[in-house]
Amino acid sequence: MGFFVVPSNYSEKTHPSVIPICVADTDSEGNPIQRAWVECGVVPVADPLRNIAERVLREPWRVSEITERAVHWLSRKHHGSVAAEPSRRVLNHARWYAADLRAGSRRARRKADVELYAAKLQTFPEQYDLISDLLARDTFNRLMQALDRHGSHDIREMASMMLRDCVAAEFEGRFGQSRNAVSQRFYRGVRRAAGAAGITW
Secondary structure, three states: OOEEEEOOOOOOOOOOOOOOEEEEOEOOOOOEOOHHHHHOOOHHHHHHHHHHHHHHHOOHHHHHHHHHHHHHHHHHHHOOOOOOOHHHHHHHHHHHHHHHHHHOOHHHHHHHHHHHHHHHHHHHHHHOOHHHHHHOOOOHHHHHHHHHHOOOHHHHHHHHHHHOOOOHHHHHHHHOOOHHHHHHHHHHHHHHHHHHHOOOO
16 A cells, blocks of 8 residues: 655655645555545645644644545545545545544534534524634535525525624514524525535534
8 A cells, every 4th residue: 555645745854844644545445546636636725634634633643634534535436537626625525524533423523513503593693603604614605506596585685684794683674573583584494405405514
């Protein structure tokens, strides 16, 4: 078994302050990993991948661990055909793997995500932090597109109003409902559109 290394010319002498990213060239099932996933998916976002390891796991040296899992999964799924936006895909999967590792498992992370989402919805009428959370994820645009496809123009308008920092009274005046009713309506619409589009958080 060999490894892909990023940067490819890495050495401690020439790169004393760089944390190398190492990805095994075969996965656990013996499948060869397509080099294109490293060259097109990892190299352009090497520093953001290191940042994820440092920020989420507090251990920047674990960047190879999360990157390898992301690359292996993508290579198994797409084989030699590098899908659109490979670096974004690698980043997304690495971010989720890091969150899984921090939580202890994927199941634990998903449970924590649900609890966090519920907590944010409870504070939604006063703080409107949900959109800030969504903006931090690159799923926001996909979610807006999903709302458009499903004709949920009222939910999309709520999102736009949140981005403009509209106060609760503006929501009540625009939609003719209490702020709690508006938040529940928004929650149901977002969950429906996200589920149909395969979006999870």
